[in-house]
Amino acid sequence: MSAPAGIEDLLRELAPQVLATLVRRYGDFGTCEDATQEALLAAALQWPAAGTPANPRGWLTTVASRRWIERWRQEAARRRREETAAALAPPDPGPGPAADDTLTLLLLCCHPSLTEASQVALTLRAVGGLTTAEIARAFLVPEATVAQRISRAKQRIRASGAEFRLPSEAERAERLGAVLQVLYLIFNEGYTASSGPALARVELSGEAIRLTRQLHRLLPDDGEVAGLLALMLLTDARRPARTGPDGALVPLAEQDRARWDAQAIAEGVGLITRTLASAPVGPYQLQAAIAAVHDEAARFEDTDWDQILGLYEHLGRLAPGPMVELNRIVAVAMVHGPEAGLRQLAAAEARPGLAGHHRLDAVRAHLLELAGDREGARVAYRQAARRTLSLAEQRYLESRAARLRPLQ
Amino acid sequence: MKYLVLIYSNPASREIWESFSDEQQAEGFRYYNALAEELAANGELIVTEALADASLTKRVSVRDGQTVTSDGPFAEAKELLAGFFLLDCDTPERAVEIAARLPEAELGLVEVRPILQLGGQEM
Numbered sequence: 461m462s463a464p465a466g467i468e469d470l471l472r473e474l475a476p477q478v479l480a481t482l483v484r485r486y487g488d489f490g491t492c493e494d495a496t497q498e499a500l501l502a503a504a505l506q507w508p509a510a511g512t513p514a515n516p517r518g519w520l521t522t523v524a525s526r527r528w529i530e531r532w533r534q535e536a537a538r539r540r541r542e543e544t545a546a547a548l549a550p551p552d553p554g555p556g557p558a559a560d561d562t563l564t565l566l567l568l569c570c571h572p573s574l575t576e577a578s579q580v581a582l583t584l585r586a587v588g589g590l591t592t593a594e595i596a597r598a599f600l601v602p603e604a605t606v607a608q609r610i611s612r613a614k615q616r617i618r619a620s621g622a623e624f625r626l627p628s629e630a631e632r633a634e635r636l637g638a639v640l641q642v643l644y645l646i647f648n649e650g651y652t653a654s655s656g657p658a659l660a661r662v663e664l665s666g667e668a669i670r671l672t673r674q675l676h677r678l679l680p681d682d683g684e685v686a687g688l689l690a691l692m693l694l695t696d697a698r699r700p701a702r703t704g705p706d707g708a709l710v711p712l713a714e715q716d717r718a719r720w721d722a723q724a725i726a727e728g729v730g731l732i733t734r735t736l737a738s739a740p741v742g743p744y745q746l747q748a749a750i751a752a753v754h755d756e757a758a759r760f761e762d763t764d765w766d767q768i769l770g771l772y773e774h775l776g777r778l779a780p781g782p783m784v785e786l787n788r789i790v791a792v793a794m795v796h797g798p799e800a801g802l803r804q805l806a807a808a809e810a811r812p813g814l815a816g817h818h819r820l821d822a823v824r825a826h827l828l829e830l831a832g833d834r835e836g837a838r839v840a841y842r843q844a845a846r847r848t849l850s851l852a853e854q855r856y857l858e859s860r861a862a863r864l865r866p867l868q
Numbered sequence: 869m870k871y872l873v874l875i876y877s878n879p880a881s882r883e884i885w886e887s888f889s890d891e892q893q894a895e896g897f898r899y900y901n902a903l904a905e906e907l908a909a910n911g912e913l914i915v916t917e918a919l920a921d922a923s924l925t926k927r928v929s930v931r932d933g934q935t936v937t938s939d940g941p942f943a944e945a946k947e948l949l950a951g952f953f954l955l956d957c958d959t960p961e962r963a964v965e966i967a968a969r970l971p972e973a974e975l976g977l978v979e980v981r982p983i984l985q986l987g988g989q990e991m
Contacts, residue, residue, distance in 0.1 A: 576958045577911060600986075601870075601914055601956050609911030702990050709988050849869070852988030 463504040470516060471500050472670070475589030478520045480561035482528060483624045489568065490614035491531055492524075493586050499524035500589055562587065563678050564626050566671075569613075570638040573620040578613035579642045580649075581606050588667055598664050599649065636679075640688050640744065643672050647692050665696050683739025686731055687748045693728035694751035697721040709856040713760045725755045743779035746771055765794035782813030786823055798830040818847035822857060829864065838864035870914070870983035871963040873953040875972050877922075878946075884975075896971070903969060907955065912966070918951040947977065954983075 463471065475496065482492035499520045513519040569583040584590045584598075592610065596603040627635055650664025672689045679685050701715035732748040739745070750771045757763040772788035785808055793801025805824055814820050825840035838861050845857035877885075888896065900918075907913035926937040950972075957963050960982065967978045 575910075577956065581911070599956075604908075605911050605914055605956065608909055612909060612911055698990070709990065712990055848988070849982050849985055850988035851984045851986055854984065854988075856988065 463508055467504065467507050467512060470512070471503055471520075472589035474517050474520055475500060476562045476565050476587045477517060478524055479586055480565060480624075481521050482524055484561075485525070486528055486532075487624070489617060489624060490611075491528060493614065495524045495528035495531060496520075497585065497591070498527045501591065560626060560678055562674055564624060566639045566675065567627060567632070567635050568617060568622060568624060570635070570642045571617055571620060571622055572635070572638060573616045573622075574613050575609075576642070576645065578609045578616075579638070580645055581609040582613045583639075583642055583671070584646065584667065585610060588671060590667070636682070636685075639675070640684060643668050643675070644688060644692075644744075646671075647696075665692070665699070668692060669696065681739065683735050684742040684744045686735040686739070687742060687745030690728045690732040690735065690748035691744055691751055693724045693731070694748055694755050697724035697728065697755060703852075707852065708859070709852050711856075712754065717758065720755065725752075728752060729756065741774075741778070743775060746775040746778065750775075763794070765791055769795050782811060782817065783819065785811070786814065786819055790823055790826075793827050793830065798827040801827045802831065816847065818844045818849075818853070818857075821847060822853075825857075825860065829860075834864045835866070869957060869960065869963075869985075871955045871957060871960070872981045872983060873955060873963065873967045873970070874949060874979040874981065875951045875953075875970055876947040876977040876979070877950040877972070878948075878975070878977060881972060881975050881977055899971070904953075907953070907966065912955050912957050912962075914954040914956055916951070916953040919949060922948045 478499065479493060479496040482496060483489055486492055502523055503516075503520060507513070565587050566583065569586050570579045574582070580599075581595055584595050585592065590598075592606050593603050596606040599606070626632065647665050647668035650666070650668065669689070669692050672685070672692060676682075676685050676689045697720050698712075698715065700721065701717065701719040702710055704710055728748065729752045732745060732752050735745055736749060750768055753764050753767050753771070769788065769791035772784060772791050776784050776788055789801050789804045789808065792804055802824070805820070805827065808814055809820055821840050821844035825837045825844055828840055829837035841857050841861035841864070845854050845861065848854050848857065885893070885896075904913060904916050907916075923939075926939060929936050929938075953966070955963055955966060957966070960980070963980050967973060967980045970978050972978050
């Protein structure tokens with residue numbers, strides 16, 4: 461939005477509230493979302509020079525309502541209908557936004573009829589208050605592509621007959637799962653893109669944390685929402701140390717832990733400790749607990765691998781998957797030695813999702829290196845470098861392989 | 869995830885295309901346009917282009933600081949790049965599903981290649 465940071469933060473905070481007020485007043489989520497976006501853009505242009513109005517939310521709601529009415533009139537004209545006085549008068553202002561409007565919006569944006577990419581784009585615009593151009597820059601795709609995703613998403617929501625109200629309790633749990641997945645996806649996109657020519661990109665990890673924090677405020681007793689927030693905080697805390705000055709990946713074992721964000725770690729550890737004590741355990745909480753164990757070790761050698769192994773075994777029962785299995789094997793190797801890890805790796809390598817995956821090769825390379833098999837490790841690092849889809853990982857894996865070149 | 873879908877031509881596919889009537893060729897173009905429009909409306913298409921005839925290819929080389937170009941075509945019998953789609957889809961399966969809808973896929977002339985992302989996971 462390119463307004464000063466204070467104004468931009470305020471606009472992002474108000475975006476879902478203004479949108480919710482409009483939807484309550486006029487219905488039709490799609491047009492209300494466009495009108496809200498226009499009001500946000502107008503504010504970003506006018507407020508820095510004219511000053512922030514005394515009632516910013518009122519200002520945005522008034523402007524957005526005007527834009528909505530303009531659009532409505534255009535639509536009416538297009539249908540060759542005569543404008544009547546009744547049609548020109550704005551409908552009665554409905555009730556103000558309810559506390560859980562943001563939750564209702566999130567659930568709507570992550571509606572099951574949408575593709576993942578559309579859920580992400582719509583969530584960032586309607587709830588996050590980002591512009592289409594900002595979302596496009598963040599995902600390195602053309603603006604037109606994002607605009608299409610958003611307009612197609614709105615069409616699908618309309619076609620599905622979804623309404624702006626909270627789903628039933630039973631449906632809500634399932635739908636909330638989709639919201640958490642979208643927030644985690646946004647976080648990971650920002651997290652993995654923190655290297656390379658990415659300076660102009662909107663800070664997606666920070667945005668995901670902000671939205672998850674909002675959700676946590678709305679649902680303080682939901683263990684998985686708290687777990688996801690803790691996981692994000694504990695992972696993001698390592699960001700300053702996870703890339704070198706040239707953007708190269710620094711593995712966990714070699715990170716300068718003094719550069720980790722101690723405040724974020726304290727918040728994340730406090731949150732996950734309280735949550736594990738009070739809520740039914742879930743996959744995000746277990747991943748947060750694992751991140752907490754890593755973050756609490758003063759040095760890599762101090763890592764409590766016994767505890768990490770136990771947590772991965774628990775996670776593997778609750779939410780089995782190829783990456784969980786691979787991480788569990790790394791923990792086995794750290795507790796029982798690289799040979800034990802390599803034996804389990806040999807047993808797991810044919811599993812669907814792992815066969816041919818670069819992470820399998822990377823783990824094998826790492827364990828072979830620990831076991832002292834330099835040539836085997838070098839070959840496996842090279843194989844992993846060929847198979848990864850990430851430029852940063854490719855550079856890292858190539859550099860590990862290069863270090864193991866035969867000694868002359 | 870971004871994928872580049874590469875469409876090749878070979879002597880067999882070129883012969884089929886040249887044997888088409890004007891109406892059949894127009895139908896072929898309409899099919900491609902409709903597919904591109906559908907993918908654009910989905911928000912899955914980044915860009916698609918068809919390449920001009922391979923005989924217009926210029927191979928560029930720099931020798932001793934001098935730029936030298938040589939003209940194509942390069943071996944009639946070989947498979948030649950004819951066009952491409954740059955896609956952004958949720959899954960690799962989806963990219964393959966789209967690629968399978970290209971008529972050239974029936975002749976085995978379509979490839980899907982993942983694009984490298986900038987960032988990476990901590991190891």
